[in-house]
Amino acid sequence: MGVDLAVKIGKLKLKNPVMVSSGTFGCGQQYEELVDLKELGAIVTKTITLQKREGNKPPRIAETYAGMLNAIGLENEGLNYFCETTLKYLNSLKTPSIISVAGKDENDYCKLVKELDKLKVKAVELNISCPNVKSKKKYMFSQDAQATYKLVSRVRKLTKTTLIVKLSPNVTDIKEIAKAAEDAGAEAVSLVNTFLGIAIDVNSRKPKLGNITGGLSGPAIKPLALRMVYEAASVLKIPIIGQGGIMSPEDGLEFIIAGATAISIGTANFIEPQSAILIKNGIEKYLVKNKIKNIKLLRGTIKIS
Amino acid sequence: MHQEKAAIIKNKKITDQCWRLQLCSKNIARQAQPGQFLHVKISSNSQKPFLRRPFAVHSIEKKDEFSILYKIRGEATKLMRELKKGDKIDTIGPLGAGFQPSVNVQKYVLVAGGIGLAPLFFLTKELIDNKKEVVLIYGARTKNELLCTKELSKVKIKPLLATDDGSQGIKGNANNLLNNYLAKNKKEKIEVFAAGPRMMLKETARICKKAGVNLEVSMDEIMACGVGVCLGCAVKTKNGYKLACKDGPVFKAEDIIWE
Numbered sequence: 001m002g003v004d005l006a007v008k009i010g011k012l013k014l015k016n017p018v019m020v021s022s023g024t025f026g027c028g029q030q031y032e033e034l035v036d037l038k039e040l041g042a043i044v045t046k047t048i049t050l051q052k053r054e055g056n057k058p059p060r061i062a063e064t065y066a067g068m069l070n071a072i073g074l075e076n077e078g079l080n081y082f083c084e085t086t087l088k089y090l091n092s093l094k095t096p097s098i099i100s101v102a103g104k105d106e107n108d109y110c111k112l113v114k115e116l117d118k119l120k121v122k123a124v125e126l127n128i129s130c131p132n133v134k135s136k137k138k139y140m141f142s143q144d145a146q147a148t149y150k151l152v153s154r155v156r157k158l159t160k161t162t163l164i165v166k167l168s169p170n171v172t173d174i175k176e177i178a179k180a181a182e183d184a185g186a187e188a189v190s191l192v193n194t195f196l197g198i199a200i201d202v203n204s205r206k207p208k209l210g211n212i213t214g215g216l217s218g219p220a221i222k223p224l225a226l227r228m229v230y231e232a233a234s235v236l237k238i239p240i241i242g243q244g245g246i247m248s249p250e251d252g253l254e255f256i257i258a259g260a261t262a263i264s265i266g267t268a269n270f271i272e273p274q275s276a277i278l279i280k281n282g283i284e285k286y287l288v289k290n291k292i293k294n295i296k297l298l299r300g301t302i303k304i305s
Numbered sequence: 306m307h308q309e310k311a312a313i314i315k316n317k318k319i320t321d322q323c324w325r326l327q328l329c330s331k332n333i334a335r336q337a338q339p340g341q342f343l344h345v346k347i348s349s350n351s352q353k354p355f356l357r358r359p360f361a362v363h364s365i366e367k368k369d370e371f372s373i374l375y376k377i378r379g380e381a382t383k384l385m386r387e388l389k390k391g392d393k394i395d396t397i398g399p400l401g402a403g404f405q406p407s408v409n410v411q412k413y414v415l416v417a418g419g420i421g422l423a424p425l426f427f428l429t430k431e432l433i434d435n436k437k438e439v440v441l442i443y444g445a446r447t448k449n450e451l452l453c454t455k456e457l458s459k460v461k462i463k464p465l466l467a468t469d470d471g472s473q474g475i476k477g478n479a480n481n482l483l484n485n486y487l488a489k490n491k492k493e494k495i496e497v498f499a500a501g502p503r504m505m506l507k508e509t510a511r512i513c514k515k516a517g518v519n520l521e522v523s524m525d526e527i528m529a530c531g532v533g534v535c536l537g538c539a540v541k542t543k544n545g546y547k548l549a550c551k552d553g554p555v556f557k558a559e560d561i562i563w564e
Contacts, residue, residue, distance in 0.1 A: 026534035033306045034397070034532075046534070055546055061529050061537035066352050068529060072536045075546065219352060247352075270530040271346060271357060273308065273397070 003287040004294040005280070007041075007261050009239050010162030010187030012096055012123045014041040014262060017295055018252065018280040021190075021243055021266035022047055022100040022127060022166070023072065027086045028093060034273045038094045039280065041262060044190075045082075045090070047100040047127045050108050052078035056132060057210035062199045067218025067245065068267060069197050071132040071211035074102055079115060087119060098123040098164060102130055106151050110158055117159040124161055126152065126186075129168035129193035131215045142168040142193075145180040152184035164241065166190035169221075169228055178232040178240075190241040190264065191232055192225045217267040219245040226258055233259025233300055247275070249282020256283075259300040306400060306532070307332040310393040314370055316386070320450050323376050323420060324386060331369040333398050337362040339428035340403025340523055340555040343373065344531035346395040347381050354381040359528050359550070361424035361500070362399060364456070374423040374452065400531055401554050404428050404521055406437070410496045414486065414518075416479050416509055417443045418501025422452050424523050425500050430460055440465065442486065444479030444501075448472035480508045487516040499523070499558075510558040520558035524549050 005016040019042040025031060028043045037043070055075025062069045076082070082099075090097040099121050101112040109126060116124055128141035128151065141147045142165075152165055165181040167174065169192035178189050194215025199208040207213075225244020232240055242260030245267070246252050252263045268275035283295070292298055307330075314327040333343065344357040358381050360373040375382050388394065406413055406428075413432050417425045422443060432439045444467040445451045451473060457464055465482050466474025475482060479501065487495070499509045500523035513520035526538035526549035533551035540547050541562040547553065 023536075024530075024534060030532050030534045034308050046536075055536060055539060058539045058541070058546075059527055060539055061527055061535070063354065063356050063527075066355060068356060070529070070535070070537060075536045075539070218355060267529075270535055271355070272395075273532075 003284055003292065005284060007239070007295060009164065009241065009262055010123065012042070012098070012162045014096065016041045016280050017256070017262040018276045018283070019044060019098070019241070019262060019264045020269060020276050021264040022125065024266040024269045027090055027097070028095070029089055031273050036277065039277045040095050041276075041280070042096045042098055043090070043093070044098045044125055044264065045086070045100050046076055047074050047102045047130065048076050048079055048082045048112070049074055049102055050079050050111055052076065052081070059208060059210055062208035062214070064197070064199055064216065064218075065220055067216055067220035069199055069209060069214035069216050070194070071209045071214035073132050073211065074130055079112060083115065083119060087121070096122050098125050100125045100127050100166070102127040102133070106154055109151060109155050113155050113158050117161055121161060123164060124159070125164040125166050125190060126155060127166050127193070129166050131168065131170065131194060131196045131213070132211055140168050142166075142177055143171055145176045148177055149180040149184045152181050152186050156185035162187050164188040164190055166193055168193050169224060169244070170196050174228045174232050175235045179235050182236055182238050186238060188239040188241055188261070189232065189236070190243060191229050192244050195221050195224065217245065219247050219251070221245045222251060226254055229255055229260050230258040230302065246279065249279050249286060252279045252283055253286055253298070256295070256298050257300070257302050259302070261299060306397065308395065308397045311396045313388050313390055313392045313394065315390060316388045320452060322450065323374055323452055325363070325372050325374055326385065326388065327366060327370060327372040328394070328396070329370050330396065333362070333396065334365050334367070334369050334371045337365065337371060337399035338403040339431050340424050341399040341401050342554060343396045343398035344400060344528070347384050349395060354384070356529055357397070357531060359531060361523065361554075362427055363423040364427055364430065374420055376420045397531060401550055402552060404498050404523075404555050406432065406498070407496055407519075409494070411494045412438050412440055412490070414440045414442065414483065414495055414497045416483050416497060416499040416501070417441065418479050418505040419445055419450070420452070421499070421501030421505075421523070423500070425498065426453055426456065428498060429457075429462055433460055433462070440486065442467070442479050442482045444468070444482070446470070478505070480505060480512060483509065484512050487512065487518065497521070506558070507563045510561065510563065513558060521555050522558045522561070523554050524556060525554070
């Protein structure tokens with residue numbers, strides 16, 4: 001029995017629901033020798049900013065229990081470089097790409113989206129949840145429902161391309177923020193970005209990261225991320241791209257059963273570059289075994305008696 | 306770049322703290338250049354350690370066999386001691402940019418500190434095979450920690466040795482020997498290659514700069530992906546941050562901002 005894995009995120013059609021997360025797969029090129037890129041549902045690019053960013057002072061990563069902390073600081077070559085080089089590569093692929101963008105204020109996001117809209121990119125993910133970048137505000141956009149609504153509304157007016165908003169788990173009520181993004185016109189939300197954390201070297205008593213704090217990812221955060229997807233699914237109509245510590249097909253299935261339309265693989269790529277494909281294959285097997293013809297029929301089927 | 310499950314040929318303790326792991330992989334053995342590394346998944350069925358670990362290619366044993374050296378430091382290396390002949394470990398490699406010796410040099414001076422000998426042994430062999438004149442300067446804490454003494458004599462290299470306690474060679478470190486060597490050989494066209502602890506490399510860089518000789522250093526950084534996507538292994542250089550996994554691990558010392 002063949003099963004249908006195709007899903008839609010906004011106007012973007014994915015032939016399977018397993019994508020790779022921003023900052024964990026470059027633009028795909030770095031992995032093309034190891035991974036059959038056309039097997040991926042989509043590639044979310046490393047976040048780009050208007051200007052080139054140097055990134056944070058090293059050390060930028062620290063291993064933790066079942067996970068890692070990172071504080072890269074959105075190192076990237078900037079919008080112009082991206083449009084002139086990386087985008088050409090992405091457009092040559094059969095796999096759709098989602099361009100992740102971040103800015104220090106609303107105007108930055110607007111400029112980025114306007115430029116990308118001109119180049120007819122298929123989808124944009126607004127990264128309003130990077131924990132490792134200092135902005136003028138004391139908090140991230142995605143830590144405030146009103147700020148999220150205002151930003152997404154402004155950006156929405158500038159483009160018809162599929163608009164995804166990546167949210168932070170470092171909030172009191174994810175439902176409120178996710179709803180704000182939806183109300184403002186987001187076509188999907190990515191849940192979740194990393195959890196703020198810290199690690200200390202007991203010998204030097206210094207933080208293990210140059211940035212002091214960083215974002216925690218990996219299986220250590222999976223139940224937390226899953227809970228947030230489950231909660232957000234109860235209030236949203238738009239698709240959720242579930243992510244946070246997915247390492248296996250079972251992990252991915254949990255997110256879909258909790259209500260995610262698609263899932264995204266992040267940290268697992270560092271350990272097993274083929275993770276997304278292995279997880280996709282595992283999900284397909286599960287559907288066949290359980291005689292579920294279409295992945296959509298599994299979405300949000302958590303049984304609560 | 307390849308990913309494959311490499312079979313273990315031998316896993317042998319060679320000093321109190323260090324082990325040599327010999328592996329079978331045609332692709333890596335044929336393609337690896339001195340200074341390049343492998344990214345190894347140590348445990349296939351547990352998340353401990355969570356990330357892969359990078360190891361310099363130490364030696365090409367045969368057409369399809371190579372080895373790495375490891376020092377017992379933490380959980381990952383403790384687990385590696387348990388690997389047995391016939392076990393397989395998932396490796397990605399060869400990765401990164403290795404040493405780039407110039408052609409028109411009279412002497413290639415290699416400076417190794419401790420386990421830093423691992424990539425420099427490979428370079429030593431490669432240079433000797435190409436009929437180059439090699440001077441190997443090698444420092445360790447004590448006589449018992451000197452690695453690969455037999456293997457070095459097999460390739461007819463007599464390293465200039467230094468130990469912190471003077472139990473073999475001079476009492477001092479590799480940089481003391483390098484300093485003396487450069488002072489005595491001012492007229493020769495020399496190029497220096499170094500691998501070892503960061504503090505040693507910083508001093509090696511100072512010595513070479515003062516003597517006006519080119520130096521390449523192999524940098525050890527904490528790494529997640531190993532292929533240039535996570536941007537975690539940043540090294541501060543005069544041209545901004547560079548990645549140890551992709552732009553390095555070998556860098557021109559003059560480009561590095563040591564701090």
